[in-house]
Amino acid sequence: MANASPILGIDLGTTNSLVGVVDSGFPILLADAEGSRLTPSAVHYAAGGRVTVGAAALRQRALEPARTVTSVKRLIGRRAGESEWQPVYDLKALGRTPAEVSSDILKHLKGIAERALEIEVSRAVITVPAYFNDAQRNETKRAGELAGLTVERIVSEPTAAALAYGLDKLEENKKIAVYDLGGGTFDISILEMREGVFQVLATTGDTQLGGDDVDRALGEWILQSSGSSSESLDAAQRARLTVAAEDAKKKLSTESEVTVDLPFFLSSGNLSARVQRRDLESVARSLIERTRRHCQRALLDANITSSELDDVILVGGSTRMPLVRQVVQEIFGREPNTSQNPDEAVGLGAVIQAGILSGALKNVVLLDVTPLSLGIETFGGLMNIIIPRNSTIPCRAGEMFTNAVANQQEMLIRVLQGERELAKDNWELGRIAVPFPPGAKGSARVGVQFAIDANGILQVLARDTATNTDTVLEIQNSAVDVDDEKVEKMIAESVDFAFEDMNERIWTEARLKSEELLRAVDEALEQCAGLVPEDEVEKIKIAAHDVRHVMQAEPHDARALKAANQALDDATQQLAVLLVERAMEAALERKLS
Known part of the structure; x- marks a missing residue:
């Protein structure tokens, strides 16, 4: 390490969070034990007191929505009821504040860094939306302190993204706009880069606008298109619907149509809906159009016109939507720059800022690039x-x-x-x-x-x-x-060969999941023989038969196989709960014996 006491760079996001450090003079983002650099900003609080963070917590959202906290960034630094968005969980009932939930995420990120670096770390730079007010910034800083971190600096997300974009352009003079649409917040900043100095000319945004809103709006549309109403849904159903809508939204960034299947979702049976990209764009347009006036205001505040900009940088996972890119092009009259990884640019910028503060980035020399992956x-x-x-x-x-x-x-x-x-x-x-x-x-x-x-x-x-x-x-x-x-x-x-290659990858991934699911289901049914109602067993067997049938069908239909996998997954939820209960009982018996 360039410094005995490294400073972490942390992107504490609404949907996902990242942590990184400057290593040997270069900013890197650190992966967790599963090899993922993105950590879902989700925390599950089990009844017994166990706290789970990240992907494992997110998997609990459909099963225990009242105990799974997501998008807490939308609540931090705000008084009860002040946020336009209200979650299905109740933090007061869980005995937590938004800052305490955020600290649990930060503790997890700190742990990832300490495992990777094999030393203790206690200093960090944390990013926040540019439009966060003092209360929101202070609560974010307090979350860091609760996690055992000295927060050296709170950095605005667009500034961090600009650092990531401009690290190899330090000698250039440029005016850039950073359009940052994430899971829960939106920022637009105009910056000037001059001889390695990054100056923010103007910034504005909306801390209650992001991909989460698109997910909920699309979920409502899916429900209405099937002739149902959200009024009758419980918290678990709402969570399942939102997850399905988010998955559909992501797929529609590259596909023109997807099918949403939610088996046994309604009392009347399954919910199934075909969603075309134009349906998503119709639902999302009013939300995305809300960013237009902020962009115009930022240009006005910076006292420049869009034609004077050298680049418009897209940041945040929601900017993968073709509609967003189209609207940005309309606003600024130019093709947006998509060279930055929208999920990682802010995190990388936080690491660069941390490296500057620690002195680890005094002499950065950027050389070549890898021509192929x-x-x-x-x-x-x-x-x-x-x-x-x-x-x-x-x-x-x-x-x-x-x-x-x-x-x-x-x-x-x-x-x-x-x-x-x-x-x-x-x-x-x-x-x-x-x-x-x-x-x-x-x-x-x-x-x-x-x-x-x-x-x-x-x-x-x-x-x-x-x-x-x-x-x-x-x-x-x-x-x-x-x-x-x-x-x-x-x-x-x-x-x-992009189309054929991707089809083959999707089919292969779906087939591997099918084989794993079928083995697990066969073992589970054997272990729980006599404990599961016959009608439930019959549903599971039918779903398993459907998976095997689609696997053997020619030509390969990846979409049908993924749908069959999901149906089998949903059909075995109660069986999975029973297995967990039996494992816990067995563990308790061993402890008492």
């Missing part, structure tokens, strides 16, 4: 990207993997380069075999880290976490020294 082959023959193409080097990234089948004695890691969805269509740079003791599926844990140094040398490190045994493969120059013609050919093929 680097990754490994995962179960099912898919390409799993570790470092995306055009990543600035030096850089590093990693993920955690586990054994896909029982009694596996080693993991073969094939290092790949390319842009295709299937491993067989990319170039193999090398391979590592990592041995480990045979055990149950998921028992082995192998961390894989890719690091490209300033000389273009790719080093792949694989670590068996049980024994802390490292296997290292060094690949000279292959990471960046690729013939331009080959790069162009690979990229052209990735475009030409």
Whole structure:
């Protein structure tokens, strides 16, 4: 580390949060034990007092919506009832304040960093929407302190995004707009970059506008299109509907139509609706149009016209919606810049600000970029990207993997380069075999880290976490020294075969899930024989039969298989609860005996 006491950069988001640090002079975002850099901003408070944060908490939302807190950023620093949006959970009943819930998320992020860095950390920079008032900023700072962090600075999200965008443009003079539409908040900022100095000229926004509102509006539309009303829904149904609407919204960024299926959702039976992109845009347009006046106000406050801007940067997951990009283009009269990862730009900027404060980013030198993505082959023959193409080097990234089948004695890691969805269509740079003791599926844990140094040398490190045994493969120059013609050919093929490749990936992922589900259901039915009502067992068997039927059908229908998987998943919810109860009873008996 460049500093014995590093400062963390944290994006405390409405939907997702990130944590990172400057390592060896370069800003990096840190992944959790599952290899994910994005941590859902969700906290589940179990009746017994157990606190769960992140993806595991989010999975509880449909089962226990009253105990699962999401989008708490919309409530922080506000008096009861002040927020336009009111959640299905009651923080007072849970004995928590918004700052305390936020502190639980921050504790989790702090833990991710400490595991990755293998040292204790106690300092952080935390981002907030530019339009947060003093109360909201102070409560965010208090959340950090409750998590055991000294908050060195609260940074506005658009400023952080501008830092991420401008780190390799320090010598340039530019005026840019940062349009940040996240899960719960919207910001627009006009900034001027001059010789490495970032000055905010104007900022405005809406702390009660974001992707969450689109999800709820689309959920309401889905319900109405099926002839139902939201008035009769309980909290669990509302949560399921919102999750389904969010999933549909994400898919409609790349697809023109999706089908939403919610088995046994209503007393009258299943809920099924076809949603086209134009339906989503019709529902969302009034919400997205609310950003227009803020953009115009920011330009007016900055005393510039849109034609004087050098760039309009899109930040926040909601900017992936084609409608948002269209509206932004209309407002500013130019194609928006989508070069930044909308989910990670703010987090990366927070890390850069932290590095500046700690002195770790005194002399930043940016060199080359990776011309093609680097990754490994995962179960099912898919390409799993570790470092995306055009990543600035030096850089590093990693993920955690586990054994896909029982009694596996080693993991073969094939290092790949390319842009295709299937491993067989990319170039193999090398391979590592990592041995480990045979055990149950998921028992082995192998961390894989890719690091490209300033000389273009790719080093792949694989670590068996049980024994802390490292296997290292060094690949000279292959990471960046690729013939331009080959790069162009690979990229052209990735475009030409994009539809077929994506269909094959979706089908493969759905098939793998089907196989896993069917094995788990068969085992669960055997364990709970006689404990589940016959009509419930029959429903499960029918759903399992449907999955097997679709798996065997030709041609492959990925959408139908995903729907069948979801139906089986929903049909076995009570069975899953029963299994958990039995496991807890068995654990209690062992403890008492």
